[in-house]
Amino acid sequence: MTAANPTEHDDPVSSLRARIAQVSAPPMSDAAKHLLDALLEKFPTSAALFYGSGASVSSHEDPTNIIFDFYIIGPSYDALYASGMLGLANKIMPPNVFYFETPSPDGTLRAKYAVLTIDHFESLVSTKTFHSYFWARFAQPCRIYDPNNQMRDRLENALAQSIISFCANAVGLVGKSFTAKELWLAGLNASYKAELRAEDSDRAGKLIESYGDWAATVTAPALRAAGYSVTKENDKITIGETPKPADLSWRMRAMAGAGLSVARLLKGTQTFNGGIDYIAWKIKRHSGIDIGVTEWERKHPLLGAPGAGLRYYRLRAKQKNT
Structure with missing residues (x-):
């Protein structure tokens, strides 16, 4: 049986943060940075999270054919919005989603961006938040863009918490012994159903493959941070206690997700400028x-x-x- 990495075992959150920082380290594409610099002119006290298809665009792809996905994370809704109604809508039914485009040397670049405060984001990715909408998204690799270097620590902690929340809620779908890929397949597929997302049956598997060793490196420390005793042998993870079955919880998320999805779509007709x-x-x-x-x-x-x-x-x- 392989010995646990001491740092990972003693401080699993630090292990997760180190992996998150590693993913955020490589330079962004020129197109992504151009978009973010233009977008953050609208939100000068904010940072951004960069995720989705645009985050994995290769250098030979035409960035004008891609919709980039960002979350703008600000210090307060007063700082983010001149309109109190937009702030209220963000609090009641997060997030508000907007469309943005800007000219560039490559042509017109396009993005969807959502808006949250850092306090709200931290709350939404915690294990206290029942629905998977936020923590399942941000358990996956994403990039931090913080030109003012004011929120990076809190964002790294929040992203680590997303992974912990995801793994803690997915482990009940796979039992005591599983591979990291099995847990992530089960969790991602369940989260798609919880959002009424019409994804291909092999979508989750393709995503996991595209993430390289992400699942293999973050799953064990996330489960340790969630309170499980974890041992690893080759690619097999075994936890010391049988997790509570999660099928009922995920069915309830799917039922709640139907109403939430419709409500977000209706709200989006007003906020998606x-x-x-x-x-x-x-x-x-x-x-x-x-x-x-x-x-x-x-x-x-x-x-x-x-x-x-x-x-x-x-x-x-x-x-x-x-």
């Missing part, structure tokens, strides 16, 4: 059809969406007949 341009861009990218968004539709996206949708179907029918 520029969203109709983003949708039009995606339609043109995938089908070649330019629906030509009007200024009225930009000002009234919820009312304008049906008309834009009808225009798309007419243009698609015309395209098929030519």
Whole structure:
């Protein structure tokens, strides 16, 4: 049986933070940094978390064909928003999500960004938060961008807590003995169901493979931090006590997730500024059809969406007949 790494065993959170810092160390792509610098001009006292497809873009891919995903983490909602209503919406149904685009030497770069305060983020990724929406996302590798170097320590701790929350809630799906990949497959697939996300059945496996040794290096220390005694033999992890079955908890998350997903979509029609341009861009990218968004539709996206949708179907029918 392999001996546990002393640092990992004595201070598993420090072990997780070291791995998080390692992932954040390599330079970002020019496109991601350009977007973040432009975006943080709007939020000068904030830091950002960079995750999703854009975080793994290779140098040969065209960044103008990618939607980058960011979380803006600020010190307070008063600092983040001039509007008290936006801050209130963020507190009641987090997060608020917005669309952002900016010119660059490569062409127009696009991003979706969500907004939270650091206090709120720390709360949402803790084990006290029942639903997986936040801690399952941020248990996965992501990058910290903190040009003011004011929040890095707290963000590293919060990301470590995300991993702990994810592993603690997923371990009941796999029992006492498992591989890190088995735990992550079970946890990610359960989290997709909890958000009504229509992912391919092999999506979780592909993600885990793309993350390299992430699951293998963070799972054991996360479980130790959650209070489990852990031994490792080759790639097999064994915990000293049988975890509580988690099927019922995940079914409850899936039931709650249905309502939460609908509520977030409805709220997004009000907060996702520029969203109709983003949708039009995606339609043109995938089908070649330019629906030509009007200024009225930009000002009234919820009312304008049906008309834009009808225009798309007419243009698609015309395209098929030519």
